[in-house]
Amino acid sequence: MRRGRSALGDRIFAGLARTAGLLILVVLAGVFVFLLIQGLPGLSVDPKEYGQGFDTFWEYVGPLLFGTIFISLLALIIAVPFAVAVALFISHYAPRKLAVPVAYVIDLLAAVPSVVFGLWGGRALSQALKPVINWLGDYLNWIPLFKGPASPNGQTALTAALVLGVMILPIITAISREVFAQTPRLNEEAAIGLGATRWEVIRLAVFPHAKSGVIAGIMLGLGRALGETMAVTMVYSSSPKYMLNIIGDTSPQTIAANIANNYAEASIDKQHVLIAAGLVLFAFTFLVNFIARWAIGRGERKFAR
Amino acid sequence: MTAVLAPSTLAKPRLPRWAPFMVAVAAIAIGGLLGLLLSWGWVAMLIVAGLIYVFGLPAWSRVLEGPRTAADRLMTNVVWGAFVVVCVPLLWLLIMVIQKGAPHITGHFLTTSMRGVFGSMEGGILHAIQGTVVVTVAATIISVPIGLMTAVYLIEYGRGSRLAKVITFLVDVMTGIPSIVAGLFALALLVMFFGPAFRAGIGGAIALALLMTPTVVRSAEEMLRLVPSDLREASYALGVPKWRTIVKVVMPTAIGGIVTGVVLAISRVIGETAPLLVTAGYNDSMNGNLFSGRMTTLPVFIFNQYKTPGATGLGTNAGDPPGYARAWAAALVLIVIVMILNLIARIIGKIFAPKTGR
Numbered sequence: 001m002r003r004g005r006s007a008l009g010d011r012i013f014a015g016l017a018r019t020a021g022l023l024i025l026v027v028l029a030g031v032f033v034f035l036l037i038q039g040l041p042g043l044s045v046d047p048k049e050y051g052q053g054f055d056t057f058w059e060y061v062g063p064l065l066f067g068t069i070f071i072s073l074l075a076l077i078i079a080v081p082f083a084v085a086v087a088l089f090i091s092h093y094a095p096r097k098l099a100v101p102v103a104y105v106i107d108l109l110a111a112v113p114s115v116v117f118g119l120w121g122g123r124a125l126s127q128a129l130k131p132v133i134n135w136l137g138d139y140l141n142w143i144p145l146f147k148g149p150a151s152p153n154g155q156t157a158l159t160a161a162l163v164l165g166v167m168i169l170p171i172i173t174a175i176s177r178e179v180f181a182q183t184p185r186l187n188e189e190a191a192i193g194l195g196a197t198r199w200e201v202i203r204l205a206v207f208p209h210a211k212s213g214v215i216a217g218i219m220l221g222l223g224r225a226l227g228e229t230m231a232v233t234m235v236y237s238s239s240p241k242y243m244l245n246i247i248g249d250t251s252p253q254t255i256a257a258n259i260a261n262n263y264a265e266a267s268i269d270k271q272h273v274l275i276a277a278g279l280v281l282f283a284f285t286f287l288v289n290f291i292a293r294w295a296i297g298r299g300e301r302k303f304a305r
Numbered sequence: 306m307t308a309v310l311a312p313s314t315l316a317k318p319r320l321p322r323w324a325p326f327m328v329a330v331a332a333i334a335i336g337g338l339l340g341l342l343l344s345w346g347w348v349a350m351l352i353v354a355g356l357i358y359v360f361g362l363p364a365w366s367r368v369l370e371g372p373r374t375a376a377d378r379l380m381t382n383v384v385w386g387a388f389v390v391v392c393v394p395l396l397w398l399l400i401m402v403i404q405k406g407a408p409h410i411t412g413h414f415l416t417t418s419m420r421g422v423f424g425s426m427e428g429g430i431l432h433a434i435q436g437t438v439v440v441t442v443a444a445t446i447i448s449v450p451i452g453l454m455t456a457v458y459l460i461e462y463g464r465g466s467r468l469a470k471v472i473t474f475l476v477d478v479m480t481g482i483p484s485i486v487a488g489l490f491a492l493a494l495l496v497m498f499f500g501p502a503f504r505a506g507i508g509g510a511i512a513l514a515l516l517m518t519p520t521v522v523r524s525a526e527e528m529l530r531l532v533p534s535d536l537r538e539a540s541y542a543l544g545v546p547k548w549r550t551i552v553k554v555v556m557p558t559a560i561g562g563i564v565t566g567v568v569l570a571i572s573r574v575i576g577e578t579a580p581l582l583v584t585a586g587y588n589d590s591m592n593g594n595l596f597s598g599r600m601t602t603l604p605v606f607i608f609n610q611y612k613t614p615g616a617t618g619l620g621t622n623a624g625d626p627p628g629y630a631r632a633w634a635a636a637l638v639l640i641v642i643v644m645i646l647n648l649i650a651r652i653i654g655k656i657f658a659p660k661t662g663r
Contacts (some may be wrong), residue, residue: 007546009546009548009549010546010547010548012548013547013548013551013552014462014547014548016454017454017455017457017458017461017462018458018462018463019454020450020451020452020453020454020455020457020458021454021455021458021459021463021468021469021472022468023451023455024451024455024472024475024476024479024518024522025471025472025475027515027518028475028478028479030490030494031482031486031487031490031515034490034493034494034497035486035489035490035493037493037497038492038493038496038497039493081387082387082390082391085383085384085387085388086384086387086388086391088384089384089385089387089388093381093384093385094388102388105392105395106391108395108647109391109394109395111572111573111643111644111647112395112398112576112640112643113575113576113577113578113604113636113639113640113643114576114577114578114579114604115576115578115604115607115608115636115639116398116402116576116607116636116639116640117398118578118608118611119607119611119632119633119636120394120397120398120401120402122611123401123611123629123633124397124398124401125394125397128348166394169391197373197374197376197377198377198380198381199376199377199379199380199381200373200376200377202380220481223481224481226483227481227482227483227484227485227486228483229483229484229485229578229579230578230579230604230608233608234608234611234612256483256485256579259485259489259579259583260485260579260582260583263582263583268501271492271496271501274489275489275492275493278485278486278489281483281485281486282482282483282486285481285482285483285486286478286481286482288481289477289478289480289481290478292481293474293477293478297474
């Protein structure tokens with residue numbers, strides 16, 4: 001009797017655990033399916049729902065996808081050098097006593113809610129950047145990025161890219177730090193034994209080993225930047241257009257910001273359109289994350305060998 | 306000059322020990338002087354002085370010590386400089402939030418809602434705090450059992466199986482779902498069953514649960530993996546069935562780490578704005594009902610006050626519109642909540658540090 005009961009309990013518990021695992025698969029598929037069901041009608045609504053004189057959904061989502069990738073890449077360009085440098089600082093340069101608190105501080109940066117970053121970007125950073133933006137508009141306006149005319153209130157795409165850069169820095173730092181720290185001790189010591197300076201050790205022993213890991217970290221940072229809504233929505237006013245100017249009054253809009261700006265007064269049809277745009281964003285970030293995780297997995301196998 | 310050149314032996318000459326200090330003084334002097342002459346702000350002075358230091362020391366070193374040491378010194382300076390620069394936004398943000406938010410936090414602010422508040426009336430965030438608590442608790446109730454059982458499956462049952470590998474990979478990918486997409490998913494789900502205008506706290510809870518689950522799975526998985534298999538085998542040897550072993554032996558051993566992971570996951574999603582904006586909407590009054598009516602949470606409150614700050618007052622009330630002050634104060638409250646959650650997670654982690662049995 002007792003034996004039977006425990007076998008039954010075992011079966012129930014194992015079943016529960018398995019169900020939970022399968023539920024994760026179902027939910028992930030469900031995200032896709034529900035967005036598809038609610039988004040597909042958005043592909044064929046009355047063209048006036050798209051606004052701006054766009055005739056088809058793809059004409060509408062094209063500039064948004066461009067804006068999303070454009071702003072995210074700017075954020076990456078700003079964040080990556082600092083993220084890698086700070087990761088090196090923690091893993092190789094900082095004195096032991098300093099490295100742990102610094103790692104904690106960077107984690108703290110990751111814990112600040114995005115809406116607070118948005119508030120800071122929109123009210124504080126934009127004020128401080130005004131002179132910089134004016135200077136860029138005056139002297140560097142031959143570069144398409146800074147074509148201007150410079151926005152008088154500092155709330156520009158450049159500001160947003162800086163805020164986004166700060167927001168994605170912790171994740172890139174965290175991953176890079178881990179792969180830097182995993183460099184085989186013997187490789188580093190061999191380099192030191194050959195008389196290499198610290199920088200040469202890093203260049204010759206650490207970087208080659210960590211390359212795929214750092215790239216994976218960058219891809220994860222990109223994934224986060226692509227989907228970030230608040231920093232972009234709160235910092236600058238945007239419109240769905242192809243343009244490179246990042247210091248003007250309007251700049252290219254991202255998919256996430258477009259959703260956040262329009263969800264409130266959306267008609268039923270517009271709601272379908274927004275969900276379809278969200279599906280495009282989801283597919284794109286899924287791809288980026290997929291590649292990143294694949295690169296990390298490949299890296300891990302390489303370490304194991 | 307002779308004092309600068311170290312005696313030449315077989316070794317290459319090195320910069321004297323006081324060289325960095327000298328360069329720093331020179332950099333500050335030049336930066337300050339240029340700043341005064343050209344009437345820059347102090348930020349520009351600091352930047353110029355920093356750049357002179359970062360590149361000045363390697364330049365001197367290049368002349369005296371050769372290119373390899375110079376490159377090393379340059380990179381050391383660059384790495385330290387990058388670290389200092391990265392600290393700036395964090396400190397700036399914290400100082401701004403405290404400076405702008407703290408004066409506005411009063412008993413009244415914490416104990417009233419925004420119902421009937423107009424113009425420059427103070428208003429409050431009680432409804433937003435209530436909404437945040439309700440939605441977050443609901444999200445925790447949904448995500449923790451699923452996340453925990455998935456971790457149990459991955460570690461105790463499915464180890465090495467194809468299904469476990471697929472789940473592990475998808476959980477990783479799930480961490481990267483943009484929060485607004487999670488919100489849209491919850492919206493699409495609810496809209497299908499309750500009509501296109503349906504907005505309620507439960508949608509926010511579903512979206513947050515979707516964002517929380519991967520974090521819970523990852524941390525629980527790691528903690529369960531730390532439980533030594535000796536413990537499990539000892540329990541099996543006593544004739545205890547597997548499920549009771551998991552519930553009575555494995556889980557209690559790992560409980561500290563699991564709770565820490567859950568608290569960290571909560572602190573991560575409590576600041577989410579976009580999914581709640583889309584699903585739960587905004588409301589000026591108290592609403593404790595998860596299943597009916599719009600529900601404000603703290604992040605959405607901040608966003609809303611920022612977007613519609615209201616008109617600036619006249620006379621003594623001139624200056625920033627009242628919404629900005631409320632937004633900063635609410636941001637301070639939110640940051641304090643997140644920091645307290647992080648602290649709790651750390652303390653729990655310390656108390657129940659994983660017992661490895663050695």
